[in-house]
Amino acid sequence: MSQRTTSIHAAILGGTGYGGGELLRLLTQHSQVSVTSVTSTSQVGRGIAEVHPHLRGFYDLSMTEAVDFDRLLDAERSVVFCALPHGHSGAAADTVLREIERRGTTARATVIDLSGDLRLRNAGLHRQHYPDAPELTDRRAMAVYGLPELQRESIRAARLIANPGCLASAAILALAPLADELAGPVAIDAKTGSSGSGRELKATTHHPTRHADFRAYKPLAHQHEPEILQALGDPNGERIAASFVAQSMDCARGIYVTAHAALAADIAPLDLLERYKRFYASSPFVRMCAEPPTLQDVVGSNFCDIALACRDRRIVVMAALDNLIKGMAGTAIQNMNLACGLPEETGLWTPSFRPV
Amino acid sequence: MSQRTTSIHAAILGGTGYGGGELLRLLTQHSQVSVTSVTSTSQVGRGIAEVHPHLRGFYDLSMTEAVDFDRLLDAERSVVFCALPHGHSGAAADTVLREIERRGTTARATVIDLSGDLRLRNAGLHRQHYPDAPELTDRRAMAVYGLPELQRESIRAARLIANPGCLASAAILALAPLADELAGPVAIDAKTGSSGSGRELKATTHHPTRHADFRAYKPLAHQHEPEILQALGDPNGERIAASFVAQSMDCARGIYVTAHAALAADIAPLDLLERYKRFYASSPFVRMCAEPPTLQDVVGSNFCDIALACRDRRIVVMAALDNLIKGMAGTAIQNMNLACGLPEETGLWTPSFRPV
Amino acid sequence: MSQRTTSIHAAILGGTGYGGGELLRLLTQHSQVSVTSVTSTSQVGRGIAEVHPHLRGFYDLSMTEAVDFDRLLDAERSVVFCALPHGHSGAAADTVLREIERRGTTARATVIDLSGDLRLRNAGLHRQHYPDAPELTDRRAMAVYGLPELQRESIRAARLIANPGCLASAAILALAPLADELAGPVAIDAKTGSSGSGRELKATTHHPTRHADFRAYKPLAHQHEPEILQALGDPNGERIAASFVAQSMDCARGIYVTAHAALAADIAPLDLLERYKRFYASSPFVRMCAEPPTLQDVVGSNFCDIALACRDRRIVVMAALDNLIKGMAGTAIQNMNLACGLPEETGLWTPSFRPV
């Protein structure tokens, strides 16, 4: 409909799932990007709108088996999003990077992996939490952890970005400004909507089972716990004794993290709030709130809303975001913007979808 | 965040409800419009983001008691949206029009009333269905019924537009291409999300009452029935014996209309589909679907998805749309675009919010 | 926990799905019944509470491959519920009946089939709508259609009962008192919760797809349409020109049918209501309501709530029920009560689960 002068070519590996679908949905609003390839194993040859009916009218492309690298790289800047399942995505990112290196176009291309395959630096934790993923030691070492609010400068220069986990994103944004002030264990109580479990049918996302339900899963055993600790500078959990529980809500989108912690020293509530505001002063997508955040104020947007409650030295930090946007595809596009030298919020500056 | 060269100034009367909030939300994505006044009776002096927390970061404006006409009219084009409750909105539109006339700026200004106050031409039906609204006979006579898919040319020239009802919009779009082919009664079974009942607290939108519920209301007595018949060219229901039932779903957004009808003559299913496609050939927001439409494919967008099912001469038409967008604020902006000479889809070309 | 003197032994074929689970749940409240066998193909050897965790504490039984007929028939009365998938359940009912006949215990045993396999008398319609089911012509001929409100006396004497379809139950109860007064086509607009699609994972009951959604399916092609017409005495649809559409709601339980019809002659609204009340005078589970029914007033109970709206000769009948109870397992138990000479409401006299 609109005429765009695009400077970025993007390819999406794994375009049939919710990650790929959400990238495609969000990129319809990004004036600088042309999607040149969308790959799929099961849907090769089908149009994007056949696989994602809500995108009828927005793309003429069909799913292909492989990326068209000639077309992808025929642009000022090129970005490849790997949105394949855990265990496959990191290896695909590696293959793409090698092709880019072979063609000598590394300076103008960035690979963003949305899976967990490249997130953990520690080899033992990587093996424990992603047993089906290859080691890819060098790639894990070179990958920049793609949380723009913490790694903005590294992301600008990155050739390979490990996009953060959805629950981890909320927990890290909630706790990062406090990371050096904590005393004693931190309870991270995380809740997520059903789209976080993916488009594949599962017993836990069967509608009659999930409707009006709430349940915990993987208590004290979730793969996002080491990711959070690594981002907070305590990869082995020696300092921050985290107690992480993931829980399923009856909604499709949204993450709500409630972190219960204690401070090592007295800090006045207003000073704490000030510290958060300073920490996120150049982060347009983090909003500090006077009241506890709500899903409705973030779902549909790339915002993460955060609020604090204190009593004596106890502190509760609440953070809310949309798992498919700020928890996945939105942050991936934010990373793309940074890597391509665009303003961070390009194509993402949209309010949440209230009432939802 | 973004720098805009705006050519349209817009005022919103009644900015605290869902209609006003949705206009404000959608207009953040419209590059040609500056909102210059937002009025309220209860929230005068409060910032837009205080009243609509999801809009934090998007508006610097505060709610005022009255429109700043000097500022409003200091633009190439001016638009006033009246989003007050039924019974008040039409009168406000009248007052605004008189001020515009007094200033001699009618050629550049359009008033769009989102209420039902100015929709019905027939005085008796108007009184019966809007007993609290003033007569405003002249204004009802001059108002163009603002369904762009049916009245595109009149809207381009309109000074006063009566924006359609949400359930009526879906029903009319479902039936308009067939209006001359129907035989016998038409059952219009309409379902709506809770945001259609407004932001004011009501027993029927109390969460514990509405959750996991479904119920009919005003069966055979809803004010959108005469609006539908009027738009289909049968204001007194002499030809189309409509049986209209409105029903409440457990979701916040979305309208689904299932119209059951019979054809006066044999028409092959493919010919019917062809007729619909031709009818909506220049309507970018109506999409004909091979499968029954779904709320998820329209909610969050300005699309109305329509599908047909036939057996012998019986026909079922299904139409889905977002009640706050295509059923209200989206169509209002579409009307504004037409009245201001912009492409119809400006600021509205967004896919639906799937999964929601 | 409670001491019961049971006079009925019951077996359930297909105890793992929602039909079997709901029978087991409801029978915990029935003081006259002992469940002696629950069969399964996939869960043989597992305890009932392992397969249905909400039944922990209520059953000591394990799933078996086959019915223990010795135990089943060692009682005053025996009942077998066939709750297998369409295409398998009718044949299983046939096998059970033959075993019962072989043992010469037909006088004391009743078989109740919850599937659609034995519902349609007309061979052509049966083949069209249940292409995977065997013919079983004799069994279909001998089966009593198990809607107690219409067939109470036949059910008392039945050896084989075809339990009604869930959507069909609501539609038939809505229209039966009017069957002889209708003029012209009847639009039956039916809505159902997700549990009606069963416990097996399906794309249409994937939570992120179903949440906040609404969609029609099989418009004008649903297998419950001929079942409704047969029950209303017009198996070939010559008199009642039905237009039946099934639709999916975002709730787990509940059916809402809105039937739009026209009367052949003038009948005063109060006379119509009176006719319904008379028709259902001896039916404790049908309640005529002054206001449109709601799901919350029936879900969790065996009630079907019905209301009428009239204007001139147009009439709208609204009926609500719980698809797993009055639409399936509750009616099956009601049929069992009748066949066993118990008061119809034994074990079923429970209010709905409001707020749900």
Next chain:
Amino acid sequence: MSQRTTSIHAAILGGTGYGGGELLRLLTQHSQVSVTSVTSTSQVGRGIAEVHPHLRGFYDLSMTEAVDFDRLLDAERSVVFCALPHGHSGAAADTVLREIERRGTTARATVIDLSGDLRLRNAGLHRQHYPDAPELTDRRAMAVYGLPELQRESIRAARLIANPGCLASAAILALAPLADELAGPVAIDAKTGSSGSGRELKATTHHPTRHADFRAYKPLAHQHEPEILQALGDPNGERIAASFVAQSMDCARGIYVTAHAALAADIAPLDLLERYKRFYASSPFVRMCAEPPTLQDVVGSNFCDIALACRDRRIVVMAALDNLIKGMAGTAIQNMNLACGLPEETGLWTPSFRPV
């Protein structure tokens, strides 16, 4: 419908809200109880089924302004449930008790207050958290805290019972077996359905606001925190440094508490589970689960399901219950059963309502 030989007469003060409605709903399944009076301020003279349409067919009673004490006390045992709002209910309990004392029938009568007015022993905390409630120092001193799993014997002999808070019930049942083993702070992350906010319309239970939302409220300031600490034997929170956060889910019923704690000494996971099983060995409504509990396995029932997860000395306890049943009216009836010498589970032995 059924003929009962009742030995208990019950009166309900405040029969229009969710507490009163749920008592009435549950008591339809209790064979020993006759409800003799249901009071209301706003609905005097209206039938119970007019105020609670789901109870049509179950009660002939109308709401009255005052309790009919003659009828109430004309039974072997009498029970009065005070289900008025906080701030009014305790005073009403006091008035009822005085009337019972005046009539010299204290030995056969028990008063059960469902509000928070009589729960806190500590005067300062009482005043802080229930500023609108009268002191009622003597009544607060005499009231037995009605959590049967902890106070079974006292309840049997009680004349006045303070029924526990809903969130508090889940938290206390989760932590009581561990109360003496805890080291360091305990994070109690509590989630509740909307019916916990009552039948009165509120902005936080407006459907478009609550649907698909999740939000925290009163973090570190909720009145159930001191109630939990008192029940765990640490009324001033000196030992257990609780961090309590209440949160709103998009469902009508259900409470889920996730408690994050640390153990003072090593205890093997199986020993911990064993300890819980022993602790609740005579509590039929507490079920220890191998997997994290789910709302669907408790909603509609009087069960509280509990599961544990451990890693080193960190422990997470998850507890789920139905806020209107085990969190309110079900426990109240359980208390009535105990006070009247009946088996604890009388009228309450029902599985949960899965799928809900």
